[in-house]
Amino acid sequence: MHSTVPADVPLIREPLHAPVAHLIRGGVVEGVHYGSVVVLGPDGEVDFRLGDIEAACYPRSALKPVQAVAMVRAGLPLDGELLSLAAASHSGEERHLAGARRILELAGLTEDDLRNVPDLPFDPVVRDTWVREGRPPSRLAQNCSGKHAAMLYTA
Secondary structure, three states, X not given: OXXXXXXXXXXXXXXXXXXXEEEEEOOEEEEEEEEOEEEEOOOOOEEEEXXXXXXXXXXXXXXXXXXXXXXXXXXXXXXXXXXXXXXXXXXXXXXXXXXXXXXXXXXXXXXXXXXXXXXXXXXXHHHHHHHHOOOOOEOOOOOOHHHHHHHHHXX
């Protein structure tokens, strides 16, 4: 296997994840999602572990709920669907765009105030329709726009 990592940079081992969720359709396991999970007790001790909890990883969007908690503690006045949108990725459906737009409006802002990377909707059907209509990538359609809008509102 060819590596593009310089020889002086130590490689971090591949994680040994375990099945954490099964996608079931019509009684048939259609897909298996792998990952690692750790639950700590109030004393900081491991109460539950599954998979490779010592492996290094980039948590990326998995931290959105934690970021949303921090925003709420800092005064973000959202709840329900809008708070859910702030704490998750979305697929770019119109209801998601409307929610992100609403968060921005509550903050007295517009889509132009977002600085996330413009993108097409993640959902393939929505994306295909978007492209057929000749719509360009949008900061609002990008799957993190709800979180970014909520961060602006918090600030």
